Amino acid sequence: MMDLFRPDMYYKSIYDINYMKLKKDGIKCLLFDLDNTIVPPHESKPNRKIHDLFDNLKEQDFKVIIMSNSPKKRLSPFKDELIIDCSAISMKPLKKKFNKILKQYKFDLSQTAIIGDQLITDVFGGNRIGITTILVNPISKKDFKITSINRKLEKIIEAKLDKRSLFKRGEYYD
Numbered sequence: 001m002m003d004l005f006r007p008d009m010y011y012k013s014i015y016d017i018n019y020m021k022l023k024k025d026g027i028k029c030l031l032f033d034l035d036n037t038i039v040p041p042h043e044s045k046p047n048r049k050i051h052d053l054f055d056n057l058k059e060q061d062f063k064v065i066i067m068s069n070s071p072k073k074r075l076s077p078f079k080d081e082l083i084i085d086c087s088a089i090s091m092k093p094l095k096k097k098f099n100k101i102l103k104q105y106k107f108d109l110s111q112t113a114i115i116g117d118q119l120i121t122d123v124f125g126g127n128r129i130g131i132t133t134i135l136v137n138p139i140s141k142k143d144f145k146i147t148s149i150n151r152k153l154e155k156i157i158e159a160k161l162d163k164r165s166l167f168k169r170g171e172y173y174d
């Protein structure tokens with residue numbers, strides 16, 4: 001059970017991920033969480049850095065999709081400015097939207113990775129369905145209200161993972 005909370009890879013940020021390695025591993029579709037993965041929760045637009053990263057990933061032939069539990073209204077400036085597909089109200093860690101995306105874009109589990117900052121939504125959801133899960137540290141200490149509840153649970157899970165030598169905050173691996 002605790003294994004489902006352990007990310008397959010753990011990096012400091014989305015800018016530290018070894019995308020070349022993902023490519024070599026056969027990953028073709030990257031599902032990015034939005035809040036605190038791409039931007040802090042209070043930022044309503046993409047910045048230059050994320051523009052450049054996503055341009056680069058698209059050039060490398062990755063399918064890039066923002067998969068967020070936030071509503072459409074929050075996602076639309078990112079969808080429009082970055083010219084990428086978005087899945088709103090994704091209800092991670094539920095499997096439904098993961099399945100829907102895989103089916104819609106015709107990717108296998110082995111070709112897909114989720115990248116996010118939360119063990120309880122992004123990592124747990126991705127592991128439940130069986131795609132590659134990549135954890136990054138949250139960009140900001142600020143969270144939406146619902147997330148701050150998740151963070152408390154996350155602390156407990158992290159302590160359990162640490163006890164079993166499965167995961168330790170700040171010890172990155174891929």
Ligand SMILES: [Mg+2]
Nearest residue numbers: 033035036117
């Ligand atoms: Mg997040």
